[in-house]
Amino acid sequence: MSNQSTTKEHVLVVGAGYAGLRAALNLAPHVRVTLIDPADRFTERVRLHEKATGRPDVTHSLRTFLRPAGITHIPALISRIDTASAEVHTDTGRVLGYDRLVYALGSRTAGVGGPGASHERVYTAESAAELHKRLLDGPGSLAVVGGGLTGIELATELAEFQPRWQVQLITGGEIAPSVSDKARAHIRSVLVDRGVRIEEHRRVDGPQDIDADVVVWSASMIPNTELAIASGLDVDARGQIRVNSALRSVSHPGIYVAGDAAAAQTPSSGPIRMACATALPLGAHAAASVVRDLRGEDPKPLQFSYKAQCISLGRHDGMIQLVREDDSPRDLCLTGKPAAMVKEQVVRNTVRTLRVASRSPRAAGLLPGN
Incomplete structure (x- = not known):
């Protein structure tokens, strides 16, 4: 996508997790973006097990990501999405209109x-x-x-x-x-x-x-789609929002879905599992689909396939499991301290990707894992 702004349309992104933040950053060069999330910090969810054992902090100021990209942050909860009027209502009483909305409220235990x-x-x-x-x-x-x-x-x-x-x-x-x-x-x-x-x-x-x-x-894990269901969006048996290959809601075409809330799939991967590793590319694809949609172009179908599963086993051990495109395991895996080092770099790269995307979304797409 070009870095030149092509429209003056307003896109609301709901949720500042991996998928929502990536979508907002990729949209910023092309449209006016407002990110709605009650927190003022981005949480590295994949480090929460470290937080449980005393890691001082696993969060980063949202301002450091959003300011370079020119994104407006509204610290609020959305109480209602009025799909007929293309408006959202927040718990602070604000009502915001949108041309497109990206739903990225993620999941929870x-x-x-x-x-x-x-x-x-x-x-x-x-x-x-x-x-x-x-x-x-x-x-x-x-x-x-x-x-x-x-x-x-x-x-x-x-x-x-x-x-x-x-x-x-x-x-x-x-x-x-x-x-x-x-x-x-x-x-x-x-x-x-x-x-x-x-x-x-x-x-x-x-x-x-x-x-x-x-x-x-x-x-x-369960998707955070109660708001979507209350707003009339079609969901599947797991509660994930039904989307097409562009990550567009099948029931409400003005809404795109990124991350764990989306019932996304591709021919090579099958249904895409909830994970940080899938949230970032889904966020990027949702943004690309919105931009093409607003330009009057047909969004491209999602292309995604798995490469590996990573797990830390304490601070000095780990496991990197190579997988097939559909996430089924291969025989090859890396274990021990080398695997722990690889896993740490994978986790660090998620934040690196978001920081690069705040300044150059195209460059972020060139980083490993994107």
């Missing part, structure tokens, strides 16, 4: 309440700061529920930095079902070396079924 939910002894990745404070109160028993990559990262990180706590990992199936046998064996070995007790093939209905002083719930 399912099963224990809304974003940042923290109950008497139950925590999620979103409540990592509260979890860290609880762990400082003294040793006890801690159960991580969920044997996917997020749950494994939490269990290994917590066991490494809180060795006085008795950590267990509970999952309804086998741990790390998305990786190869070799990679799974390495993950299992690291967990055991950290003193984590693994309980596979144990299904629980909720935190109330867990006998532990602290429960860290990481069983599944």
Whole structure:
């Protein structure tokens, strides 16, 4: 896309996560962009397990991304999307019109309440700061529920930095079902070396079924699409917004969807899973589709395929699983400290990509992983 502004149209981007921020930055050279999010900081969600063990901060000022791009930030929650009038209503009483809207409210841990939910002894990745404070109160028993990559990262990180706590990992199936046998064996070995007790093939209905002083719930993710549903957008069985290959809502053509809220898929990848690694390219594609749409051109279909799955296993170990285009695992994987170093660079590159996009969206597209 050209860096020359081609229209004066106004695009609202709802949500300042990986997908929303990338979409806003890529749109900025072409249209007037307003980003709506109650927070004034961008959170590195993929580092929340580190926040739980005492990393000082995993956020960055939104201003440092938005100011160079000329994007207006409104710190508010959207209470209603009036699709008939192409307006959004915020909790502060403001009403904003739009020519196109990008819905990028992401996802959250399912099963224990809304974003940042923290109950008497139950925590999620979103409540990592509260979890860290609880762990400082003294040793006890801690159960991580969920044997996917997020749950494994939490269990290994917590066991490494809180060795006085008795950590267990509970999952309804086998741990790390998305990786190869070799990679799974390495993950299992690291967990055991950290003193984590693994309980596979144990299904629980909720935190109330867990006998532990602290429960860290990481069983599944759910899209934040309640606002979309209330506004009449068509969603699938998982609650994700149905979109076409341009990431345009199939029921409301003035709305595009980026990141975890989108029921996106491609012929090579199949349905695209919720992840930071998918949010950035989906945000970029949503922006490109909006620009072509406003120019009167047909948006190009989404092209996406998987290359690898990355997981940190504490600060000094990790696993990089090479995968096929449809995310199924290959036999080749990298483990140990070299994998931890690669994973760290992958995580750092997400912020690098966003910083470059604030100044040159085309250059950001040339960075690895984009």
